[in-house]
Amino acid sequence: MSHIQFENQSFSLAKEDVLTVLLNAGLEIPHNCRSGNCQSCLMKATEGTPPDTAQQGLKETLKAQSYFLACQCYPKEPLIIERPAANESRYESVLISKQWLSHNVIQLKLQRPSGFHFYAGQFVTLWKDEQLGRSYSIANLADSDLLEFHIRIIPDGRFSNWIAHEASERQSVQLQGPAGDCFYIDDNLDRDLLLVGTGTGLAPLQGILHSALKAGHRGQIDLFHGAIEPTGLYNSKQLSEIEAQHEQVSYHPCVLKQDAQTTAYLEGNISELVLQNTSNLASKKAYLCGDPELVKQLKIKLFLAGMNSKEIYLDAFEAST
Amino acid sequence: MSSLYERIGGAAAVDAAVDTFYRKVLSDDRVNGYFDAVEMDAQIAKQKGFLTMVFGGPNSYTGQDMREGHKHLIGLNDSHVDAIIELLGKTLQELGVAESDIAEVAHIANSVRDDILNR
Ligand SMILES: Cc1cc2nc3c(=O)[nH]c(=O)nc-3n(C[C@H](O)[C@H](O)[C@H](O)COP(=O)(O)OP(=O)(O)OC[C@H]3O[C@@H](n4cnc5c(N)ncnc54)[C@H](O)[C@@H]3O)c2cc1C
Ligand code: HEM
Ligand code: FES
Numbered sequence: 278m279s280h281i282q283f284e285n286q287s288f289s290l291a292k293e294d295v296l297t298v299l300l301n302a303g304l305e306i307p308h309n310c311r312s313g314n315c316q317s318c319l320m321k322a323t324e325g326t327p328p329d330t331a332q333q334g335l336k337e338t339l340k341a342q343s344y345f346l347a348c349q350c351y352p353k354e355p356l357i358i359e360r361p362a363a364n365e366s367r368y369e370s371v372l373i374s375k376q377w378l379s380h381n382v383i384q385l386k387l388q389r390p391s392g393f394h395f396y397a398g399q400f401v402t403l404w405k406d407e408q409l410g411r412s413y414s415i416a417n418l419a420d421s422d423l424l425e426f427h428i429r430i431i432p433d434g435r436f437s438n439w440i441a442h443e444a445s446e447r448q449s450v451q452l453q454g455p456a457g458d459c460f461y462i463d464d465n466l467d468r469d470l471l472l473v474g475t476g477t478g479l480a481p482l483q484g485i486l487h488s489a490l491k492a493g494h495r496g497q498i499d500l501f502h503g504a505i506e507p508t509g510l511y512n513s514k515q516l517s518e519i520e521a522q523h524e525q526v527s528y529h530p531c532v533l534k535q536d537a538q539t540t541a542y543l544e545g546n547i548s549e550l551v552l553q554n555t556s557n558l559a560s561k562k563a564y565l566c567g568d569p570e571l572v573k574q575l576k577i578k579l580f581l582a583g584m585n586s587k588e589i590y591l592d593a594f595e596a597s598t
Numbered sequence: 599m600s601s602l603y604e605r606i607g608g609a610a611a612v613d614a615a616v617d618t619f620y621r622k623v624l625s626d627d628r629v630n631g632y633f634d635a636v637e638m639d640a641q642i643a644k645q646k647g648f649l650t651m652v653f654g655g656p657n658s659y660t661g662q663d664m665r666e667g668h669k670h671l672i673g674l675n676d677s678h679v680d681a682i683i684e685l686l687g688k689t690l691q692e693l694g695v696a697e698s699d700i701a702e703v704a705h706i707a708n709s710v711r712d713d714i715l716n717r
Contacts, residue, residue: 577635581625586617586642 282357295320295331295358296347307408309597311348315412316456317402318347319366325356334456339366363451367404368393372448373423375440378511382477383441385413385426387450395419396460397484398564400592403436404451405444411436414481414566414592415455418488424452427480427511459564459592461488469496471563473551473575475503478567479512481592485564486519486526495525499555503531503547503567510542529554548575558584569593602654602702606695612649619689620645628681632671652686652707664713679714683707 281288281295288298296318299306308318313333327345335344344361361367368390376384387403395401397418403426404410417425430437444450459481470489472482479502489498504510510530520528531543531550543550548571555561563579565572572593580586607614620642624630634641651657668674683704690700 573636576638577624580617580638581621583621586620586638 279352280355281352282355283359290352292351294348295350295352295356299347305408306347307410308348309402309410309412310595311598312595313346313349314456314595315400315402316346316453317410317412319344319361319453320347320350320358321345321361322356322358325352325354327356328353367451367453370424370450370452372444372446372450374446375444378427379508381430382509382511383428383430383437384416385428385440387424387426387452389422389424390452393424393452393455395455397488398460398481398592399455399457400481401452401454401456404453405436405439409436409439410451410453411597412454412594414457414459414477414484416480416483418484418491425480427477427483429477457592459485459566459590461485461492461494463489463492463494465496466492466494467496469557469561470494470498471551471555471558471561471579472498472500473503473547473563473565473572474501475547475567475571476509478502478565478572478592478594481566482564483512490519490523490526498523498526499529500526501529501531501543501547501551501554503533503550505533507532507535507539507542547571548578551575552578552582558582562588562590564590564592566592567594569595602699603650603656605699606653606690606703608655609650611693611695612646612653612655615649615689615693616642616646618692619649619686622685622689623682626681626685629678629685632674632678652703654702654706661710661713664710665716668714669716674715676711676715679707679711 279290281290283299288302290298296306296308296311306318309315322343322345327343327350331345331350332340342365344366370387370390373386373388378384395415397415400412400414402410402412413426413428415424416427417423428437428440430441472485474482482500486498486500500516502510510532513530516528520526529543531547535542535544558579561584563584565575572591576589576591579589623633624635647657651659686707687700687704690703
């Protein structure tokens with residue numbers, strides 16, 4: 278049993294994490310993943326030391342200021358905690374442009390705040406206001422003044438519909454992060470890479486692909502992009518061009534179903550298509566992005582087929598809870 | 599004389615063995631029902647704990663921990679323990695560990711059999 282104090286109230290914790298206790302008490306605390314990834318539930322301890330496990334993945338500057346993730350915090354000692362200071366934990370940005378890439382995917386460009394550093398493929402949490410924030414992966418390279426995102430518009434989705442139908446140019450957006458380990462590392466330019474994404478899972482993969490090419494990657498790069506129907510294969514023209522310009526790149530557009538006449542795409546379940554069309558898995562590195570169930574199952578399949586568990590990186594687009 | 603853990607190769611051997619061992623466990627219908635594949639990274643960390651222990655390495659597991667840690671696995675019996683020890687042996691063979699050392703690893707695993715089976 279431990280105790281915390283928040284906004285002049287005291288709480289006792291039996292086995293729960295701090296976020297659960299505060300939500301159960303009816304307080305509005307921003308959160309999304311509840312698994313330590315999105316950093317939306319960031320809070321600050323003004324007295325007492327949060328456990329190390331509640332600070333995993335945070336920037337050193339935030340750790341040093343006793344920031345922690347409420348959903349991962351099982352305090353070992355009494356803590357006095359407060360909401361994060363927006364100016365310490367979030368960046369101010371503005372919307373530069375919006376463009377439809379397909380019937381339900383928008384390319385969003387935001388200004389890169391000064392001092393904001395990231396690796397292409399990492400994600401940030403974008404905030405409409407104090408409460409509504411969602412995570413999105415960065416699709417472009419770090420050398421630009423812009424940040425590019427691919428946002429799929431979900432029916433009744435609060436954030437995605439706000440972006441699609443309300444937010445306009447110069448709209449201010451707050452940005453938190455970056456986070457995540459799904460990005461390119463140039464430790465071995467000859468290693469083969471396997472990039473697999475469904476839907477807007479292409480966003481981080483596009484960032485990873487460009488990073489690899491910029492680093493002069495020589496190993497084979499296989500990019501599988503899966504969609505339900507051909508209309509979902511957005512950016513296919515650019516990707517085909519990249520494939521034509523770079524010998525080591527193969528772009529494999531995949532659809533669940535296509536017209537009987539067209540045979541332009543691989544057809545079927547993307548996991549099976551990946552396994553059928555790749556070999557020598559033991560020596561490859563994989564990046565799997567998009568639908569959470571699909572990427573987790575594919576990780577297991579690739580592991581069982583011989584891939585090293587440490588060489589499989591995931592960017593699972595978990596829905597908010 | 600060096601210890602079993604040192605002869606096998608210490609933490610590096612645990613690292614090298616864990617993927618192979620866990621892959622065998624997940625592919626084996628006798629035991630895979632007990633192992634969760636979805637939380638793979640967390641499971642791999644736990645299997646490292648298992649390997650360190652049976653390699654005779656530094657660990658703080660007690661027989662009581664083993665009893666508590668396996669109590670919830672319904673229907674666990676001797677055949678499952680035998681299967682795990684068999685997969686462990688195959689893993690070590692693939693890594694080129696000496697038969698005499700493999701026997702010693704099996705002996706350590708066997709020594710907690712009654713705790714694992716809560717009897
Ligand atoms: C690490 C990470 C990275 C991400 N990167 C991206 C990205 O680059 N591009 C992107 O488009 N999204 C990405 N997502 C998903 C994104 O964060 C939101 O979950 C998504 O945009 C829905 O938010 P919303 O507010 O529009 O919908 P909500 O208001 O949260 O949801 C509305 C309803 O739709 C359901 N729902 C939510 N997601 C889906 C879905 N995918 N399919 C079907 N139903 C759903 C919800 O359960 C709810 O019932 C990422 C998520 C994570 C965790
Ligand atoms: C042969 C002797 C065995 C030993 C010495 C042993 C030892 C261990 C150890 C040390 C752990 C890690 C605990 C932790 O750090 O959390 C563990 C976990 C586990 N063991 Fe065993 N084990 C044995 C046999 C078995 C058998 C026969 C099964 C089932 C077929 C089994 C199933 C599991 C499972 C499922 C876990 C993970 C539990 C969890 O997710 O919390 N073990 N074991
Ligand atoms: S990190 Fe806590 S809710 Fe996502």
